[in-house]
Amino acid sequence: MSDPSEATPQGRSVIHDLGYRPYTGQRLGAGAIARSLVVTGFRNAFGLGRSGRSKVLPFVLLGLNLLPALIVGGVMAFGGLDRLPIGYAEYASTTQVLLGVFVASQAPVLFSRDLRHGTIALYLARPLRSGAYALARWASLLAATLVFLVLPIVILYAVALLTELDVSDQTREAGIALGLAVLLALSLAGVSGVIASWSTRRGFAVVATIALLVVANGIVTVVQGISGEEGGRPVVGEVAGLFSPYSLYRGLMAAWTDADAPTPPSTTGMELAYVGVLVALSALCVGLLVARYRREATS
Amino acid sequence: MRVEHLTKDYGAVLALDALTLEVGEGTTGLVGANGAGKSTLLKILLGLVPATGGRAEVLGHDVLTEGPEVRAKVGYLPEHDCLPPDVSASDFVVHMAMMSGLPRVAARERAAEVLRHVGLAEERYRPMGGYSTGMKQKAKLAQALAHDPRLVLLDEPTNGLDPAARDEMLGLVRRIGHDFGIAVIVTSHLLGELERVSDHVVVLDGGRLLRASRTDEFLDATGALLVEVLGDDAQARMASALATAGVPATVRGSMLSVDAASGTRDVRDVIRDTASDLGLGLVRIQADHRHLEDVFADAEPEPTSGRPAGRGAEHVGRHRGAEEVSDVRPE
Structure with a gap:
């Protein structure tokens, strides 16, 4: 292009309407597209890139979820305790209601919204295959759930180190808690994702997910409570623990850390079964999600 | 775009019946009644729905084996609503351009440009839930153009628009084909519209080709x-x-x-x-x-086989000036 000062005889610049200009730049492959979808989905799960109102719920829940950790930090700083008042892994078990509400309310943002508003047709008309789309959505929800679970652990760990608790003990316990958080996030993202993808109504998906998580956990807790009493049969409680993500988490937490829970898995075989069920449940849910969107593409 | 003996059998309905067709550059109108197989054809061309028989090729790619390559070069405007209400048109078009493989910076530039071309001004920064039907159609068109496709498939782009918005949309469709240099396949059941914008017209009826030729041949003096x-x-x-x-x-x-x-x-x-x-x-x-409706009046429907071919294939409406719609096909 020539010197703009020569654009007119008077030396003034002018705006040219160039008309339609074709795009000749770089076009990225499926991997980059999927990554971009995961990042956008992750932001959307916290209401970012959406209306101001949709940011309220996720950030209120996240704030409430972090509040106990911050209080613990204050207590540790001023109280001079020699151990954390709440274990890393115990934390998620204590705030499980907030966690349940978070995944139940944000899974529809990632799964129901596109189906409800027909946006899925636009995604499917683009290079990404339906299966990859489903996996990217699931990854976004998993990442958002992990942020919800891992941030308190990070805060507690930082507090523990700042108050000069034993580094190796704290690191080991925080590591176990991280592993448990990943297992719980995998299963919660899967379960809530499947429910949200089969229900295009946001309200229904939220209620169904919370009901499933709370009711299943409630029934399991009752059974475990009864079987864990003196004279009861703990093995019944151990098996019952296999039927809810929260009780699976609780059982493994009691088996691997100092925390208490009714009828934790008493044998290595049972511990493996707990881990196996969590992984299998997640895999099953991912499979269902892929199948759901493949069907959507060809219908 | 080329299809050979393309057949799609949904079991109860034969949506496409050994359709053979070739479409070149410029704007092609795809006419047919509801259920004539227009949308099914578009879905097969996008590589979403597998055909029961025959083959289809878009921009030199086989749709069955090279679906992602086809979809990278094709823009699609669906007939139904497809816009999330809580996102602004600007953000949405950027996102959709990135979903077609454009890097973020390029996607932003392209989004700004196509939104300007379709005529969405300041309202592009508002959530799309508050848009009028005309603005929604423009946003849908913008996302279909965001990645600079070689071909756009527009499924009933004037659906639900008032006469002024309809004229504007038809003007845009004509510009895409003539000024932007992007091939267009546009469907409609309103013949008057396609008469105005398309270089070629393809008439489908019950999943079969009724006629395909240049628009001016249809409209011989x-x-x-x-x-x-x-x-x-x-x-x-x-x-x-x-x-x-x-x-x-x-x-x-x-x-x-x-x-x-x-x-x-x-x-x-x-x-x-x-x-x-x-x-x-x-x-x-x-x-x-002559008008396109005369083609329908001339064409005697061939006797159909025992199976139903599409739904309600007898109504092809003609729309002129947005006030008269009439059945023109002989029963």
Whole structure:
């Protein structure tokens, strides 16, 4: 292009309407597209890139979820305790209601919204295959759930180190808690994702997910409570623990850390079964999600 | 775009019946009644729905084996609603451009450009839930163009629009085909619309090809002239005077239809002189073109096989000036 000062005889610049200009730049492959979808989905799960109102719920829940950790930090700083008042892994078990509400309310943002508003047709008309789309959505929800679970652990760990608790003990316990958080996030993202993808109504998906998580956990807790009493049969409680993500988490937490829970898995075989069920449940849910969107593409 | 013996059998309904068709550059109108197989054809072309038989090729790619390559180069505007209400058009088009593989910075530039082309100004920063139907259609069109496709598939882009918005949308479709250099396949069940924007017209009926040719071949001049005159009892006086001069004329609406092939002198001179002699105001003389609806009127439906071919294949409406819709196909 020539010197703009020569654009007119008077030396003034002018705006040219160039008309339609074709795009000749770089076009990225499926991997980059999927990554971009995961990042956008992750932001959307916290209401970012959406209306101001949709940011309220996720950030209120996240704030409430972090509040106990911050209080613990204050207590540790001023109280001079020699151990954390709440274990890393115990934390998620204590705030499980907030966690349940978070995944139940944000899974529809990632799964129901596109189906409800027909946006899925636009995604499917683009290079990404339906299966990859489903996996990217699931990854976004998993990442958002992990942020919800891992941030308190990070805060507690930082507090523990700042108050000069034993580094190796704290690191080991925080590591176990991280592993448990990943297992719980995998299963919660899967379960809530499947429910949200089969229900295009946001309200229904939220209620169904919370009901499933709370009711299943409630029934399991009752059974475990009864079987864990003196004279009861703990093995019944151990098996019952296999039927809810929260009780699976609780059982493994009691088996691997100092925390208490009714009828934790008493044998290595049972511990493996707990881990196996969590992984299998997640895999099953991912499979269902892929199948759901493949069907959507060809219908 | 080329399809050969393309068949799609949904079991109860045969959506496409051994369709063979080739579509080139420019704007192609795909006409047919609801259930004629238009949307099914578009879905097969996008590589979403596998065909039961035959093959389809888009921009040199086989849709069955190279679906992602096809979809990277094709833009799609679906018939139904597809916009999330809580996102602004600007953000949405950027996101959709990135979903077609554009890097973020390029996606932003492209989004700004296509939104300008479709005519979404300040409202692009508002959530799309508050948009009018016309603005929504523009946003849908913008996302279909965001990645600079080589071909856009527009499924009923004028659906639900008022006459002004319809004209604007048709103007945009024409610009995409002519000025942007992007091939367009646009479907409609309104023939008048496609007459205005498309270079080629493909008529589908019950999953089969009824006719495919250039629009101007559809609209061959009929050899007649339409004449409009003003004055007291102008038409009747003009018709009888022309008949006396050896040029038969019939009254059609507010115009006279004159057979231009008759007589020895130039019929236009006769018309001019006659009007002048009678003291009538000669408003216009124009060639009489056929309309697309005449093609349907001409085409006798072939006897169908025992199975139902699509739903309700008997209604093909014609829409002119957005007020009259009529059935034109013989039952």
